Amino acid sequence: LQLLSRSGWLRSIRWVPEVDSTNRLAKSLADQADRPTPMLIVAKSQTQGRGRLGRSWFSDSGTLTFSLMLAAPQLAADRTRWPQLALVAGLAVCDVVGEVVEPVAVQLKWPNDVYLAGGKVAGVLIETAGHDNDHVVIGIGLNVATDLSKAPAEVQQRARSIRDYADHPVETFAVLPEIIDRIAVRIADWRTDSAAIANDFSKVCLLRGRRVAIDTAGQTLEGACLGIDGDGALRVRRDDGEVVEVRSGEVVRWSD
Ligand code: BT5
Secondary structure: OHHHHHHOOOOEEEEEEEEOOHHHHHHHOOOOOOOOOOEEEEEEEEOOEEOOOOOEEOOOOOEEEEEEEEEHHHOOOOHHHHHHHHHHHHHHHHHHHHHHHOOOOEEEEOOOEEEEOOEEEEEEEEEEEOOOOOEEEEEEEEEOOOOHHHOOHHHHHHEOOHHHOOOOOOOOOOOHHHHHHHHHHHHHHHHHOHHHHHHHHHHOEOOOOOEEEEEEOOEEEEEEEEEEOOOOOEEEEOOOOOEEEEOOOEEEEEOO
């Protein structure tokens, strides 16, 4: 309720004790008239969290897992811009986590990871939903007080949890109202001016100035990362001098 009244932006909230995936649940509700958007689904426990490309998201009781569903009127008119919401949501999470762990730096790894002290602290999964694909679901998983020693080895090595960097205990759901407020503000800015988002993203871009290797459509592209452009694409200068813009892909390696 505090969430509904704080910004006045959310129109419905669903709190679930346990769910397989908050994104899956949100998508299943997309065409129901009694579920006004922006809608928030928060899970106390998520058992089969999803990442991108069929990957999975590990969570325990210290992991904040939620999905926000928005409908076309709350989004930019041009649907080709909707994937940029991963950057917009990432920036909002970065804003809030940055305040909690200050002075430790929080950065964004294009396109959808939030990094803390060299490891991933949050991931964002954007999906479209509804019969006419006129809804967007923004799923966020954030390691607030996640006990990473219980995570699969592959996650353990590369993940970070806020609790290991904050100088005071942080309760799993304590940061949620602030994150929702920041997302609302960032989306409002983005609707009118996506270049401003690119500018803010570049300031906290983990990859800018580094050598990167990106898997894109089955090919590996290598070069120096220049940041992102106004459309949210990653700009990379190849060794032959040509600057290419990568709209989707996976950054598989980057230099220190
Ligand atoms: C993501 O995918 O990072 C998007 C994760 C989105 C999760 C949220 S939770 C609420 C909502 N409901 C869902 O079902 N999903 C969303 P991707 O870029 O594909 O990264 C996945 C990879 O991150 C995995 O293969 C692991 O290597 C790593 N990973 C998994 N769990 C992690 C964790 N708790 N912390 C850090 N890294 C993790």
